Amino acid sequence: MHIFVSGSLAYDRIMDFPGRFQxxxxxxxxxxxxxxxxxxxxxxRFGGTAGNIAYNLALLGEKPVILATGGKDFRPYEDWLMQLxxxxxxxxxxxxxxxxxxYITTDKGDNQITGFNPGAMKYPSEYTFDSINPxxxxxxxxxxxxxxxxxxxxxxKKAGAPYIFDPGQSIPAWEGPDLKEMxxxxxxxxxxxxxxxxxxxxxxxxxxxxxxxTGTLVTTKGEEGSVILTKKGEEAVPATRALQVAxxxxxxxxxxxxxxxxLILGQPWPVAARMGAVLASFSVEQQGTQEHQLExxxxxxxYAENFGPPPE
Numbered sequence: 001m002h003i004f005v006s007g008s009l010a011y012d013r014i015m016d017f018p019g020r021f022q023x024x025x026x027x028x029x030x031x032x033x034x035x036x037x038x039x040x041x042x043x044x045r046f047g048g049t050a051g052n053i054a055y056n057l058a059l060l061g062e063k064p065v066i067l068a069t070g071g072k073d074f075r076p077y078e079d080w081l082m083q084l085x086x087x088x089x090x091x092x093x094x095x096x097x098x099x100x101x102x103y104i105t106t107d108k109g110d111n112q113i114t115g116f117n118p119g120a121m122k123y124p125s126e127y128t129f130d131s132i133n134p135x136x137x138x139x140x141x142x143x144x145x146x147x148x149x150x151x152x153x154x155x156x157k158k159a160g161a162p163y164i165f166d167p168g169q170s171i172p173a174w175e176g177p178d179l180k181e182m183x184x185x186x187x188x189x190x191x192x193x194x195x196x197x198x199x200x201x202x203x204x205x206x207x208x209x210x211x212x213x214t215g216t217l218v219t220t221k222g223e224e225g226s227v228i229l230t231k232k233g234e235e236a237v238p239a240t241r242a243l244q245v246a247x248x249x250x251x252x253x254x255x256x257x258x259x260x261x262x263l264i265l266g267q268p269w270p271v272a273a274r275m276g277a278v279l280a281s282f283s284v285e286q287q288g289t290q291e292h293q294l295e296x297x298x299x300x301x302x303y304a305e306n307f308g309p310p311p312e
Contacts, residue, residue, distance in 0.1 A: 003064035007050030007142030010100040015039040017107045045288040049142035055290040056257030058084040065090040067127045071099035071120035094120035124148045132159040139163035143170040153182040162187040176203040188216035228269045237273040240281035240306045250289030251280040
């Protein structure tokens with residue numbers, strides 16, 4: 001099975017400020033703000049929607065093709081992907097830009113200031129599909145370069161290849177007609193509950209109308225689990241118990257990877273969603289979106305602990 005994952009590749013550069021931002025900001029001088037926060041250090045981690053989903057699929061033995069861009073500082077990330085055994089042929093180098101990067105500073109009160117440089121993500125990856133066997137292909141379009149998102153949805157539809165549309169944090173950048181076009185003909189639309197509201201406001205569509213575009217609507221709700229909605233009805237899938245919750249940031253991407261793995265195995269949506277929930281539970285146990293590790297046997301053991309015997 002050929003899996004294509006389009007979206008972003010980014011460095012997450014995380015800094016810890018040992019004080020509180022509010023103690024260094026004078027409210028009466030907010031119109032001429034000029035502050036410097038001395039941080040304790042910097043941690044660099046690999047991230048981005050495409051990178052995170054691909055990483056989680058690799059944990060389950062898959063080798064998806066990442067469709068994204070990398071900048072002049074991409075080599076460490078490239079080495080990481082090679083260690084995972086993932087192909088690099090879908091990643092377009094943009095040598096005049098830095099790889100997309102998020103610069104996140106957190107204070108003692110868990111307040112955050114984030115700067116995001118899209119860098120290479122400003123450029124489309126423009127992957128050329130030589131040929132797609134629809135019966136041997138599954139794709140996901142995750143938030144990334146906007147040109148790519150629209151172009152790949154059209155390419156998959158033209159080839160008759162199934163794809164999951166995951167607009168995520170890109171929704172505010174789109175107009176309603178484009179969102180409807182990308183959802184139209186998708187195997188599924190996947191969003192969290194907040195993104196669903198944004199999608200509905202942008203498109204003017206309620207759930208029933210969304211199901212006229214795509215046969216399945218998957219809504220994730222964090223610790224409350226997820227909901228699978230089709231024309232046949234609605235099924236709620238509970239979240240999986242984690243040993244600890246250290247960082248929920250990458251849970252959504254891990255969920256998507258587990259869901260894709262389930263679909264590849266021919267499982268129905270509710271079972272695939274349970275697989276997504278299991279993989280998400282491993283993700284939240286570590287700081288960072290690509291720091292958790294597991295053996296496939298560990299995955300199925302946790303599945304059994306939460307949902308009963310694994311699917312055949």
